Amino acid sequence: MTTIIVIYSLLAICLAWSLLKSRQKTKQSFKVAAMALWKMAPGLLAIVGMVGLILGILPPERITQLVGEEAGFLATATAAVLGAVTLIPALISFPLAASLLRSGATVTTIAAFITTLVMVGFVTAPMEIKALGKKFTLLRNGLSFIAALIIAGLMGVILG
Amino acid sequence: MNLIKKFKAPLLLVLIYLVLAILWPEISGRSAKVAIDYLREMALIIPPVFVLMGLLEVWVPKEKIKKLIGTGSGLKGFFFSFLMGTLPTGPLYIAFPMAGTLLQKGAKVSNVVIFLGAWAAIKIPQLLVEAEFLGLSFTALRFGLTLTAVIVIGFILERLIKAEELPELQAGSNIPGRTFGGSRKSRPLVN
Numbered sequence: 001m002t003t004i005i006v007i008y009s010l011l012a013i014c015l016a017w018s019l020l021k022s023r024q025k026t027k028q029s030f031k032v033a034a035m036a037l038w039k040m041a042p043g044l045l046a047i048v049g050m051v052g053l054i055l056g057i058l059p060p061e062r063i064t065q066l067v068g069e070e071a072g073f074l075a076t077a078t079a080a081v082l083g084a085v086t087l088i089p090a091l092i093s094f095p096l097a098a099s100l101l102r103s104g105a106t107v108t109t110i111a112a113f114i115t116t117l118v119m120v121g122f123v124t125a126p127m128e129i130k131a132l133g134k135k136f137t138l139l140r141n142g143l144s145f146i147a148a149l150i151i152a153g154l155m156g157v158i159l160g
Numbered sequence: 161m162n163l164i165k166k167f168k169a170p171l172l173l174v175l176i177y178l179v180l181a182i183l184w185p186e187i188s189g190r191s192a193k194v195a196i197d198y199l200r201e202m203a204l205i206i207p208p209v210f211v212l213m214g215l216l217e218v219w220v221p222k223e224k225i226k227k228l229i230g231t232g233s234g235l236k237g238f239f240f241s242f243l244m245g246t247l248p249t250g251p252l253y254i255a256f257p258m259a260g261t262l263l264q265k266g267a268k269v270s271n272v273v274i275f276l277g278a279w280a281a282i283k284i285p286q287l288l289v290e291a292e293f294l295g296l297s298f299t300a301l302r303f304g305l306t307l308t309a310v311i312v313i314g315f316i317l318e319r320l321i322k323a324e325e326l327p328e329l330q331a332g333s334n335i336p337g338r339t340f341g342g343s344r345k346s347r348p349l350v351n
Contacts, residue, residue, distance in 0.1 A: 002285050003250055004204055010247075011208040014215050025218050033214030036257055037206070042167050044206065047253060048199050049173030056180075056191025089201075089251070098293040110294070111302060118281040119306070124253040126169075131260030132272075133327045139317050140273060147309035155301055 043127040050123045051087045058086065060096050064103055067113070079109045080148055083116030084141075087123050108156030115148035205250040213258055226266035229275075233268065238311075241271040245278025255279045260327065269321050270314035277310030 018026045058066075063086075067079045088096065097110045120141050121128065128137040164171065180188035229237040245255075259272050267275075282303060291299040 006247065007205060007208045007212075007250065011212055014212060018215055018219060021219075026215075029214035029218045030211065031214070032217045033207075033210040036213060037210045040210075040257060042169055044202065044253070045167070045170035046173060048195050048202065049170055049177070051198050052191040052193075052195025053173065053176065053180075055194045056187045056189075059190060087251075089198075094289050094293040101294070107298070111298075114290075114294075114302065115281070115306065118252075119277065119309075121252060124256070127253050128256050131256040131327065132263065133321075133325055135321055135325050136269070136317065139320060140276070140313065143313045143316060144309070147313060151302065151305040151309060154305060155298070158301060159297060 040127065040130075043130065047087070047123055047127070054086050054123070055088070058082070060092075060099075063096065064100055067100060067105055067109055075105065076109045076112045076149075076152060079105070079113035080116045080145065080152070083113040083148070084120040084145060085122040086117065087121065088117060093117055106156060107160045108152045111155040112148055112152035115151050116145060119144040119148060206254065209250060209254045209258070213261060216258075217261055220265070222265045225262060229262065229267045229271040231268050233271070237268060237271050238274060241267075241275040242278045242282075245275045245280075246282055246284055252276070252280045263326055268318065270311075270318035273314035273317050274310055277306070277313070281306045281310070 015026070018029060063082060067075045067082065093114065097114055100113070101107070101110055122141075125137055125141065128140075132140075177188055177191065180191065227233065229241050233240075255276055259276055262275065263269070263272050287299055287303065290302075
């Protein structure tokens with residue numbers, strides 16, 4: 001909800017400013033936006049489909065089963081991979097992580113899950129490649145995955 | 161025909177949903193529900209973000225972006241990229257086209273990585289929810305470590321990626337008569 005309010009207020013301010021300065025340029029901005037949206041539409045729709053599919057096959061309860069009761073490196077690795085391939089809105093992922101913690105998952109596992117979830121995007125990679133290039137995408141996601149494992153390990157040592 | 165080719169990925173997914181609906185209706189029902197919820201959320205967030213991107217593209221001159229977050233922008237560039245990323249503005253995939261525009265306008269690779277990293281992992285409203293569910297020490301530690309990681313990754317990418325390896329201008333590159341802001345009065349619209 002805050003997100004929506006912030007975006008629309010930002011848009012209203014910028015749009016008002018733009019309209020005051022130049023109608024023509026404002027129109028042009030809309031044209032640019034429409035073209036970009038049309039270009040990105042297949043990718044965005046594919047993301048919607050993939051998110052649904054993944055969460056349909058792997059509902060939160062199933063994820064709990066997969067990484068909840070187990071401990072050790074395997075659980076952490078599984079959590080990291082699950083975080084990388086799934087795309088769960090942050091507001092759902094934190095309660096999920098908390099329930100994982102309650103059902104016996106270690107801090108390391110939870111940290112790996114949350115960190116890859118926010119930093120690595122397998123489903124969104126095609127879109128990232130389109131906007132930022134293949135090399136950028138592969139390096140950013142690959143390094144983020146490694147970083148997530150290191151962060152998870154450190155957090156386990158410090159908090160565990 | 162072209163349209164089918166353009167939308168082949170979503171169409172393929174629709175096909176998978178249909179097959180699932182026949183074989184495992186339970187899974188497809190759950191998936192469809194999630195997908196519809198998600199679509200509804202995207203329909204609210206995506207249009208304003210793309211219009212903001214259009215405004216950025218049309219109004220903010222290249223030199224301005226270069227000065228703010230380009231090579232030689234130093235610490236100021238870092239803070240600015242970080243702040244832009246922490247604004248509560250929705251999921252990461254929306255940031256990609258935005259980041260693409262920034263890169264093409266001369267932003268430094270490391271600053272774009274920091275922008276994306278902050279956008280993904282260091283959102284203020286998100287941190288509040290995280291602290292509520294996972295505790296303050298978990299949240300603070302993850303924040304610190306993630307920020308460090310994002311900065312390190314930014315520097316690595318900066319070293320490894322050359323300008324030629326970045327994709328060409330995409331959004332609105334071939335709009336006739338496009339002129340950049342030009343006037344010194346135009347301000348960045350993203351902050």
